[in-house]
Amino acid sequence: MSAPVTDPAASAPARADTDGAAGPEGLSPDGAARPAAGPGPARPRRAGWWRRHRLAVVVVVAFLLLAVLAWALSARTSTRPLAPDNPAPDGARAAAQLLSDQGVRVQEATTLAEVGALAGTDSTVLITDPSLLRDDQRTALLSTGADLVVVGATFSNLDAFDGDVTPGGAGSAEPVTARCADPDAAAAGEISFSRGSVSADPGSDAVVCFPVGDDGAGAYAVWERGEQTVRYLADARLLSNAHLAEDGNAALTLRALGHHPDLVWYLPSPLDLGTSVDEPVPALPVRLQLVLAALAAAAVLLALAQGRALGPVVTEVMPVVVRAAETTRGRGRLYRRSRAHGHAAAALRAGTAARLARALGLAHSADADTLLDALTRATGHPAELLRALLYGPPPTDDAGLLALTAALDTLESEVHRS
Known part of the structure; x- marks a missing residue:
């Protein structure tokens, strides 16, 4: 051959x-396999592996980060005070679970649009932090037709809720009895304390319960607005996990929030700029939108930085000549x-x-x-x-x-x- x-x-x-x-x-x-010779330089091999697989590594890392982010945003517990999924002492998961056991469907909302999509005439809306709401947003809540339960507005007014009542700073560190005709307050008997109070204005038909002073101020008030009922509880701590089991706090909470089969647990957010409950619900939560916007901005900045660092393409003469036999x-x-x-x-x-x-x-x-x-x-x-x-x-x-x-x-x- x-x-x-x-x-x-x-x-x-x-x-x-x-x-x-x-x-x-x-x-x-x-x-048969030949014996392996001594290994070559480790660093060039690692560098070559990185060049071949860096895109896959980046994609996997990005996927893992997004998975962790999604898990964090969808966690079943939170740390926000009075949140229905917060098991901490200042949370309200105990109240939410007791209401669920009584057949009340508890649904959390953080925007006016979500409240509008969930609330109706046969439901109750709990407003946990009214100090974060503007007057036009409070008026929008009334337009849902649902009964409202407002807690803890000591340093803001209640004019937008049409109650002719005024919050005040009077309170009591000792248990307070109902001493009013409201059936919910009477069933509770007494509450363990109250930080803050509410008093009815002259000519108002609001019923004030649990009096904490001689001027008619009390820890709880109820008034009618057409076919709607608005209830105000001065001290939001009575709903918390730490104090729900004390005295008649649980009875007052369950009766005030359990008049309807649906309860919208509204946690107002300062990021919610909506003014109407008829607005469409965002496809993504507000927090997730902010996170994605931050990630997009970071990606743009990184692309700009890398683009400036690359510079123009430069040709370079080969430093050595490789013979064909070696190739x-x-x-x-x-x-x-x-x-x-x-x-x-x-x-x-x-x-x-x-x-x-x-x-x-x-x-x-x-x-x-x-x-x-x-x-x-x-x-x-x-x-x-x-x-x-x-x-x-x-x-x-x-x-x-x-x-x-x-x-x-x-x-x-x-x-x-x-």
Whole structure:
């Protein structure tokens, strides 16, 4: 048999497989693994791995961050005072669970739009922090037609709720009895304390309960507005987990909030700029919108910074000249290290077919059938044999690759000899 194929690109796998100085993870011609040579420099390998996989790493890290963010935003507990999912002493999860056990459906809302979507004439809206609401937002809450329960507005007015009542600073650190005709207050009997109070204005039909002074101020008031009932509790701590079980606090809380089968637990947010309950509910929560906006701004800033750092493209002369033989050996070692028998066989066949076409005077773009017809006439071999040799299935091991190399070399020598 004549010498191996001499084209560097086509014969790289064959030369690499027969070269004694082949790469550390190569295979011998009989298929056995050769002993690994000493490892190369660790830093270049790590740098190459990072260049190949950095996009995947960035995507995975971003996905994990978004998953953590989604988990944090959808956590079942919170730390906000009087939140229905807050188990801390200043939370109100105990009251919410007791109401749920009594058949009341408790739904949390943080915007006026959510209140409008959840509340109706057969529901109650609990307003936990009215100091965060503007007068137009308080008026909008009345337009839902739901009964309202307002807690803790000591330092703000209640004019927007049409009650003709005035909050005050009087209070009591001792238990206070109801002493009024309101059935809810009478059922509670007494509450454990009150920080703040409310008094009825002259001519008002509001009922004030749990008196804390001689001027008619009390800890609780109820008034009617058409078919709506508005209830005001001066001290929001009575609803909290820490004090709900004391005296009649739980009875007053459950009766005031449990008049309807649906309770909208409204936690006002300073970020809510809505003025109407008829506005559409945002597709994403306000907090999530703010987080996504911050992430988008950070991405834009990072892109601008990286864009300025790249600068224009600069061409550079190669510092050394690499000989073709070294390139061929390197490619062969890469093929062997990755066990790319099919890729190596395709390179061998493509190189052989190109040289055969040139030797037979065919155009470089000649198709397979044209080349096989010319080879059949030149060598006398059957077309099926030649097709299997040039276009057959790829080998699966080193032995098959070596056999294919030998057969292709023999075919090329026959054509040259002819």
